[in-house]
Amino acid sequence: MCTSAADTQDTMTQSSDSSSLGLKAWIMAQIDSGLYPGLEWEDKEKRTFRIPWNHAGRQRHCNDVDSAVFKAWTVHRGKYREGMDKPDASTWKARLRCALNKSPHFQELKDLSQAHIAESYKVYRILATESREKDEDSFSYAEERRDLRLTPAYPPNAPVSEASLDHFATDGYTCGMELECYYKSMPVCKWQALHANGCCISSRKVEIHDERIFGPRDILQFRFPNTEQISDHRQRLHTDSILKHVERGLLLLMTMNGLYAYRLCMARVFWTGPCAEDPNNPNKMERNVWVKLFDSRQFIHELGLYMHMLGPIPRFHVTLCFGERLTDKCGHAQHVTVQVEPQFAKRMYEEALLTMYPSCSYIEISPQNPSDELLIILKMLLQNINDCD
Template identity: 35%
Template sequence: MANGPWRKEEERVPISNGPVLRTGGPLRLRDWLVAQIESGLYAGLRWEDPDKTLFRIPWKHAAKQGYQAQQDAALFRAWAVYKGKHLEGTDKEDPSTWKTRLRCALNKSIDFREVRERSQLDTSHPYKVYRLVSDHTSRPGYQAQDLGHPWSPVPCEDFNSPDYWLHVRLFYGPALVREATARTAEGCHLSPGTAASAAAQRLLGPPARLAQVHFPEPPPGARVLRRLLPHLERGVLLWVAPEGVFAKRLCQGRVYWRGQLAPHRAQPNKLEREHTCQLLDTRRFLEELHAHLQDGRPEPEYQIRLCFGEEYPGPPDQPEERLVMAHVEPFFARDLLLHARRLRPGTPRGPQQGIPGWPLTVNPSRDASPSPTH
C-alpha cells in the first residue's frame, strides 16, 4: 500500500505522470517511454545507440537474487500509474502485474520490436533491448464526424466500448464451427482448445481481459486437422487500436491472411511470426466510406480472413474454403458501414444487416460459446 516501502523511495522513484504529461493530452506508449529514457530517473533504462533507435529496459525477475521492488519495478509501476491501473493509496502493490502490463503493451505496439539477440536475461542485471520501429505519433484517432452522424470514438481504455470489439467466426472447411464476439479492448487470442503453452502464457500475461477464442475439438475422423492444430498451439493475437486492426502470429504453424491492407490480392500473404502486422487502416477505411457516401464508390473493405496451415488463396482449381479459417470483423467498421447504408436511398434495412449470431460475448479468459453448423 501507499505506506509501504514505495513511500520511502518517493523522492527518488517517479510514481506519477512526472515529465510526460503535455497539454495535448495523454501520451502514447512510444512518447511516454522515450520521455522516461530521456529523464534519466530509472537505473538501467537507457539508449543503446547514438541514433536513439535502440533502448534497454531492466528486466529482473522478482525471484532473482538481489531483487528490489522499489528500483527494479519502478518503471513498470510508473506505467501502471500513468494508465490509471494503479491508484495511490487504494490499490495493492503488485509488481508482477505492472510488469505484465508493460510487456503486453510493448508486444502489441506497432512502434516497438524486441531485439532478442541483444537482450540479456541470464545475467545479474538482466535487460531487454527494443527497437523503435517507426514514428506514428502524428496519426489522428477516428475521424467519423465527416460522415454526418455523431459516432466519433476517441482513443480510450473503455473496455466496454464497441470501438474495440471483434467478431470472429471459425471454420473447418465450409462448416462454421464457432462464432463469438470479443468484447474487450485487450483483443482476442485465437488458438486450439488445448491449454496454451507456458511460454505463450508468459508472453500474453494474465488473461484477465484478453478474450480466448478456441478452435473446437475436430471430429474423430479428421486426421489432417488433428495433426495441424498442435502446430497452432500458441495461436494468433488480434486487437483493435485507433489506427486500425492488428495481428501478431505466435504459433509455429503458418498463417495467411486477406484484407484491406494485404499487399497481394491473388497471391498468399503470410503473417510473419512474432511481428505485429496491421490488417486494416482506420483512416483509409473512413476515406473510402466517405467516397462511398459522396460519390457512390464501392463499399470499403473491412472484413479480414485468416487461413491456418495452408496457403491462401489456394490454386484456382481448389475451393475457396481451406481446412482452418477465421473470418474477423471489427465492430466499429461494421457499424459505420451499416449506418452508411441507411444514409443511402434504396438500401434495404432490417436485422439481416447484422452479424449472424449477434450478440455473442466472450468472457475474458474463457472460451467462446460454440455455434456448430451441421
C-alpha cells in the first residue's frame, strides 16, 4: 500500500541528517533505520543488502514509496530542494545507481537480484576495502582503476585457490580485448588491446596530453580511421559530424572482475551487452561514470549452464554506438559502432564448443602456449563454481 506524500517527506527529512556521510555509511544507516520498505539486509554477516528496484512503467509501481530511497540520496547530496526543484524520479534513481556502480565499496550480485517479479530488487555486497570514503561525485580515473582491482573476482565463499586468482589477475591474456570498428555495416578496422591499464578509443591524436581531459597517459590509444573510404557522401558527412564530438574518447578497462567503460567524450554513447539493465532497449552511458559492461563470473556461470544444456549461449559481446541511439543489437544501422569481446571469454566459449561437439575435433590446432595453460585454470574455476552452486 502506498504511503502519503507527507509520510514520505518526513522520511526524507530524517534520512538527510548528517549530510557529510559518504555513500557507504549513508546506505548502512538507511538500512538499519528501517525507513524504506524493501531496503533491508539480505545477509548482515556477509554484508549483503537488498534495495527495491521497481520500474516506473509497472502497474504496482507507487511513485512515493518506490522512489523514496533514490530521492533521499539526491536530497542528501544537495541535488534536490523540496519545493524549489522539479521532481524527477528517473534522475533520482539514475543518480544512486551511478553512485553505487562507480563506488569501490559496492559490488552488485546479479545472480541474487530479481528484476522480473512484482516487487523487483537488486542485491549488493558492501566491500571491505582499505580505501578511504570518497566524494562519490569526484572520482578520478586513476582512483577508479586502482579500486576496481581491489574488487574480488569471486565471492569469498567460492572455492577458488589464491594461486589461481593470482594467475588469473596478472596474466596479460585475461586483460585482453578484441575490438572491431564499423561505419554502418562496413568493418573499417580491428584493434587488439592486451595492455593491463586499458585503452582509449577517440577520433584525434592528442598533441598535448592533459590527463584531466583525456585520461591517463599509460594506456593504449586507438584512433577511429578517417572517413575517406565511405563512398556515400551523406553518410560520410554524418560520420564526420559524430567523430568531431568523440575527441576526448571512451576508456575501456578489462580486469579479472569484468569489462568497464568510462565515457569522456561529448558524443552520447549507447550500448548493449551482458550487464545491460534493459537488454531489449538502448542503454545510455552516463558521462564520467564507470559502467560495467561484462561480468566475468556471470559469464563463467552461464557458460557452465550452457555446457550442461541448462541455459542459452552466454553473451560476451558488447556493442558501443557513438552519437546515435541503437536501433538493433548489432548496431549495423548506425554510423559509428564498436564491437568489443573479452579474449578469455571468446576462448572459453570456443573450447566449450569443442567439448560439446567432439566431431569438430578434426580442426588443426597449434602447440600449447601460456595462454592455453591459463585456459586450463579458467576451466578449473568453472568446475569449482559449478560444484559450489
